Amino acid sequence: MAAEGLRVLFCGINPGLMSAATGHHFARPGNRFWPVLHRSGFTPRQLRPDEEQELLAHGLGITNVVARASARADELSPEEYAEGGRLLAEKVARLRPRWLAVVGVTAYRAAFADRTAKVGPQERTIGGARVWVLPNPSGLNAHWTAASMAEEFARLREAAAGADGHGGAVSATTPSS
Template sequence: MANLPPVVEPVPHLPDVLAENLDAVFCGINPALSAAIAGHHFSNPSNRFWRTLHLAGFTPHLIPATQDYTLLRYGYGITAAVARPTVSAGDLAPRELRAAVPDLERKLLYYRPRVIAFLGKPAISAIVRKPAVAWGQQAFTFAGSSVWVLPNPSGLNRAFSLNALVSAYRELREAL
């Protein structure tokens, strides 16, 4: 029997949750591989995204990750700076973040959200090519949208408690 090459399973693609003219689009760094396999954003039980959104007032009830598309009903969407799923955002090379900018910009120009909220600093830092970006509302726009930088809700982000996440996200909600 001949030596066959190993079977390489294709990495699943996680579709965006987007519509035109949303109030805000939450932009993660890239999808977790587990979320891409599950087919839903922020599906890891340790991720605090859905709970944070609810507690900050974006949704009237806690949305399960399996119903991520229902976020559109409330005027919000989800995308990622880099579409390639990885086990950890640390698996992305900085050049991947920079290379993703034109596609992200094109997408946001098409959908025209009022605000793009970057979840964590790495993506927006790569976009504006500044190592230091402050939390909260930024003085610049991206693709015609106001820019906010919010803490990443990943369960791995121990620098922010749930209360701190809710407080940061509520600031955006109140500004909207």
């Protein structure tokens, strides 16, 4: 499903095997995306992966850099990331979200050839959208706690609310890990 004019389009790396099996983004039980999204104030309650369509009511969307499912993101090739970045830029230009939030600095660096990118707002725009790189909510990313991730997500929420004070969502391709 696609929608235009979103406040934030979240972009995972690629579907994990559980997400591919269920057809829902961030479906693996240990993934912290849904709890962090709620804890940061983007949603009034913690959504389940099978409730992802409710993001639309909050001006939020969800997609991936790479459509191919894998057990781990490190199974993706540099070519897949580059092609995924190109296709994502086209999608963003078409959907026109205000912010593109790439969930995972390594994926952002690989997809957009930006080796120096760090978590936080980026100088560049993609498809006309401002860009914010968020920490990867995978349970494998122990460097970031749920609390510190929620703080970073909340920084994005505050920046995205600047223009009109409210939000909305889309499920725009296959699910994220």
